[in-house]
Amino acid sequence: MAADTELDDRWILGMRDVIVESVEREEFRILIVLADGRTLTIEGAATLGTLETPKQRTDVWDAQEGEEDALAHLVGQRVLSAVVFKTGALRVVVSSGTCLRVPADDHYEPWQLSGVDGSMLISLPGGGVAKFPGPD
Numbered sequence: 001m002a003a004d005t006e007l008d009d010r011w012i013l014g015m016r017d018v019i020v021e022s023v024e025r026e027e028f029r030i031l032i033v034l035a036d037g038r039t040l041t042i043e044g045a046a047t048l049g050t051l052e053t054p055k056q057r058t059d060v061w062d063a064q065e066g067e068e069d070a071l072a073h074l075v076g077q078r079v080l081s082a083v084v085f086k087t088g089a090l091r092v093v094v095s096s097g098t099c100l101r102v103p104a105d106d107h108y109e110p111w112q113l114s115g116v117d118g119s120m121l122i123s124l125p126g127g128g129v130a131k132f133p134g135p136d
Contacts, residue, residue, distance in 0.1 A: 042060070088110070
């Protein structure tokens with residue numbers, strides 16, 4: 001697993017070329033499981049779009065019964081870029097050009113990323129990010 005790089009306003013996550021293995025939708029959350037063992041849990045607002053057309057986005061919670069889930073096509077895609085902004089926002093771009101965005105939330109933890117080593121990044125209510133290392 002590649003190391004994360006911390007900059008002044010963001011972390012660039014070491015997830016480049018990691019494959020999205022599965023997307024599981026539960027009642028109030030979405031689990032995106034990656035081939036390196038990390039799991040991204042989304043419990044807040046999130047959209048899918050592209051970097052070229054950032055204003056044209058699909059709400060990931062809008063799938064109606066019988067419709068194809070907007071997130072289903074992420075399975076099998078390679079992560080090109082994964083960025084956690086210190087404001088609490090998350091942006092993940094995959095090889096198809098699809099961009100998943102999860103903004104910070106004033107009242108809830110909209111997303112968390114957990115590693116196989118027990119490490120976690122969590123977007124905090126009101127903005128900001130908590131980073132917990134795995135056990136030694």
